[in-house]
Amino acid sequence: MKTIFWNFITTLKRYKAASVLNIFGLSVAFAAFVIILMQVNYELSFDRFHRNADRIYRVEVETPMGTVPLVSYPFGPTFGSSMADVEAYCILMPPMGDMYVTVERNGSEAGFMEQALYASEGFLSVFTPELLEGTDKVLSEPDRVLLPASLARKFFGTEVGVVGKRISLTRSRETQDYQVGAVYRDFPENSQIRNVVYVSKSQREWQQENWSQFNNYMYVVLRPGADISAILAEWNRFDLKTKVGWTDGNTKLGLTPLTDIYFDTRPLEADMFTVHGRRTTTHLLLAVALLVIGIAAVNFVNFATSLTPLRIKTINTQKVFGAPVALLRTSLVAEAVGIALLAYGAALLWIFLLGDTPFGELIDGGIAFTNHGTLLLGGLGVALAVGLLAGLYPAYYTTKFPPALVLKKGSFGMSPTGKRLRTLLIGFQFVVSIGLIVGALFLQLQNNYLRHVDTGIDRTRIAYTVLRGDLVGSDAFEAEVKRSPLIEDVAYSQLPIGVGNVHPMWSRPIQGREVNFSVDGVSWNFPRMMGLELTEGSLFSPNDSMKQGNTYLFNERAQRKYDIGVQNNIVEWGEGDDAVVSQVCGIVRDFNFQSLHSSIEPYAMVVFGRAFGGGNRSLPVAYFQITGDPYAALEHIRRAAASVDPAYPVDVRFLDEAFDDLYRKELRITSLITLFSLLAVCISLVGVFGLILFETQYRRKEIGVRKVMGATVGEILLLFNRSFVRLVLLCFVIAAPLAWYAVTRWLETFAYRTPVYWWVFAVALFIVLLITFVTVTTQSWRAATANPVESLKTE
Incomplete structure (x- = not known):
């Protein structure tokens, strides 16, 4: 040697x-x-750190609208509690956007923008996070929240000693008070289950949801050696289509392993909260x-x-x-x-x-x-x-x-x-x-x-923000913004356009057939601001929100697939003289309303009529067409928001920057x-x-x-x-x-x-x-x- x-x-x-x-x-x-x-x-270890990672599955539904990874709450007790092979299950309900969180810290109130999810009591049994303090019954108790250690430290300056402290959550105009019930050690970053505020929901609140409200993710832990095909066969004997109220199309349940979700490239509908890799x-x-x-x-x-x-x-x-x-x-x-x-x-x-x-x-x-x-x-x-x-x-x-x-x-x-x-x-x-x-x-x-691909949307010199509190639907805010010559126009939508895949799916009868499409509620001037090209019919008008029914503007993909025409009627509900009838006003050239990871699917913009609330009260995303100094315009928008509702800071961004973030x-x-x-x-x-x-x-x-x-x-x-x-x-x-x-x-x-x-x-x-x-x-x-x-x- x-x-x-x-x-x-x-x-x-x-x-x-x-x-x-x-x-x-x-x-x-x-x-x-x-x-x-x-x-x-x-990338390869995504979601594999959970104790039962190899036995955790997400429940999916094959519907007339396509396969969706979402279920309604009744799926949980019906399918999660009915079979011995299901060891535990949980329901997660993601919100459409962030919530405004307020806490008391050092004798004053502090505010934060954070994501929050409603979680059923089975969450801790399925994903088994390590609790640093508090009880594992936190999500079965009313008005409690479960915090990751990182957010406990951010909110209160410490990871422990925060159980029992007050925390308020505000989304749009609704504010509710909660108490911190437990703190868990953060999940690793490579996880579908994120480190956010998990909120308890009473059984009464959960049970108010009906079978057709597909708002939730459902995860199950199967017992070792469980036969997945046998479980699905048993589940699919259930007359789900009748329960949900669908009249045609195939409807059955499926299971996807948690560890497969990250690389899953299937075109799932309404896949709002899932992280994907390539x-x-x-x-x-x-x-x-x-x-x-x-x-x-x-x-x-x-x-x-x-x-x-x-x-x-x-x-x-x-x-x-x-x-x-x-x-x-x-x-x-x-x-x-x-x-x-x-x-x-x-x-x-x-x-x-x-x-x-x-x-x-x-x-x-x-x-x-x-x-x-x-x-x-x-x-x-x-x-x-x-x-x-x-x-x-x-x-x-x-x-x-x-x-x-x-x-x-x-x-x-x-x-x-x-x-x-x-x-x-x-x-x-x-x-x-x-x-x-x-x-x-x-x-x-x-x-x-x-x-640099042409998405069909004019993103230049357009900024947007998600409004909360009294700013949503506020005429005073819009008037204050428009006082500046830097702001040419203001438009609204339910969800940010072209910068994500979060769009609800609707099913409506048109010309005697069921039509399935992604949808976004918008203000009447939204298509004009976005530079959308009309191919048939007309764009929205200011009077559309005064009609009883909705007014729809479909894309070419929907027209080709379903033979939709201008002036087609859509019965929203009811019969005869009591029916609420909407109308198609026009067709626009296809544009990428979702990220470029997805191909263009049938899509409609809708101006809500009086039967749906009308106006901009349900449209929290505001868009600003800017002329002149863009950064001075952003500062003016922030000041205008503070003058109307100083409690909620607004994060104004340029639409093209948000688009780039999708591919960052x-x-x-x-x-x-x-x-x-x-x-x-x-x-x-x-x-x-x-x-x-x-x-x-x-x-x-x-x-x-x-x-x-x-x-x-x-x-x-x-x-x-x-x-x-x-x-x-x-x-x-x-x-x-x-x-x-x-x-x-x-x-x-x-x-x-x-x-x-x-x-x-x-x-x-x-x-x-x-x-x-x-x-x-x-x-x-x-x-x-x-x-x-x-x-x-x-x-």
Whole structure:
């Protein structure tokens, strides 16, 4: 062991340049590998931390409107309590937007905007959070809230000692007082079950909901070994369609494992509160991580095999003096492992230093060591494996020659076997580099496409906010806002348009058939402000809210699917003279009322008539068409809100900024992929650099002979570049179709995608050729311009 250690130290000292280059390249690769896996682990472990994660399922309903992940409250006691295989169930009712939370703190009232959910008493049995204080009966008691530790600290300045404190929740015009009943340790970030305010609801309040109010998520914990198909068969014997009141279409229940929800790409209706990721993007990240470490390992092997001819004489001299082959091979493998471990130690240092920089914020969950102990141990195992694999072949190859070679003169650097291996390894790096550059370019093109695609909505110079309290439907607020010449117009809707997937589904009879569509209540001037293009009929008028029934404006998708026409009547309820009848006033060109993750579906805007309350009293989202200084306009809106209702601060945002936020995570993840792809390319080019460095050393005598025979510097540079250019072109022929296939499959996962441009492949080829040419030329220049007499004396 002592001999192996000193051989390792001697190697580091003797081959300083190669060792430093090896350790630096490997350390960067290991750091990138570990950081990427931190993000991949975050994605793949979504919702897997719950004690019963493998037995928790979400209940879904296949309805005439499509599959929805929502149920009405009666589903809980009917299906959750009726079978022995259901161990526990809970109902979660998400609100449509944030609530305004007020608490007493340090003798004064403090206010916060937070999300709050109504939760049934089974919540703690299904998701089993760790309670820091309070009772597990908190959600079965009236007027109680369950807080995560982070919100307890935010509201009261402490995580414990808050049970019994008052907390008030306000949404729109309704305010209700509660008491803190318990505090739980926060769930990890990668969870569908978020760290929000969980509010108890009395059985009487729950039971007031009827079968047709699909407002809630329902989760069940099944007993170990439960037969899911048998459970669903039993549930679907229930006459659900009659209970709900549907007259046609298929209706049955389904179960989706909690751990599958994050990557679920099904087009579910009214999927309001679910967090989704893209499995293809996660797989891309994992592929980049493996390619980074693979390229680094190839570089390592290339360096080791390139050093072999320099070390054969030393190795054979040791064999002449009696050193066992096994000991020599063990020593060489140990050197490789030692370099890999040194590189991994340096990688941990890079990660630690990056932790306090903005780069650390690119990774969900952060890159702190305390959060990733198991992953770091796994990285150590990978470093050991890379060291072993990179050391085995050079150890075998270096020691296989007979000791008599120590007496021979000449270079062993250009042996056919060594050249073939190095060419194969560098070819692999070129293929990967071309593929990664193509992938990185298409990632950026797709990001740019999503940000600039025409959604059919004019988002320029439009700001919006969600109103609360006395601001909702306030004529005084609108009048105060319009006093400024900076505000051209004000419009309203029930939900933010084009910046989310939260839209309720309605089913209405039109021309004798049931029509299902997403819907949003709006003010009469909303379509004009958004720049929606009318294709048939007319837009809304100011008098529509004075009619008895509603007035509908459908999109082209609804018209094509259901043959909806202008002036079609819609019976909302009742019969004969008592019927409340609404009317279709027009058709607008299709636009993206949801995020670009979803394709355009049947959709209608509706101005509510007198039977539905009329006016803007139920439209909490206000839009402002701005002219002039936009930031001065935002400040004016805030002042106007404060003058009418100072209790509730408004968060005014530009619509285009909110649109960008929809894709912020994807932009961040694809930026990570691009960054590490380019890093992998750089690491592979370090390998090219090292290979040229050694090859020029081995061919110095050949270069000297050529110069003596009259070869010019240009001819020698061409000699070196020609073989590498041919290799790059061959690798491009291999890489291009592979990259095209991968990019095409990835783009197919988007509803809206950039074209597959041919020039991207040409750019990737040009980049690799240019960098290779510059690298080869700069490294071979020194050998080409050296004194040929000195070159001929080297061997």
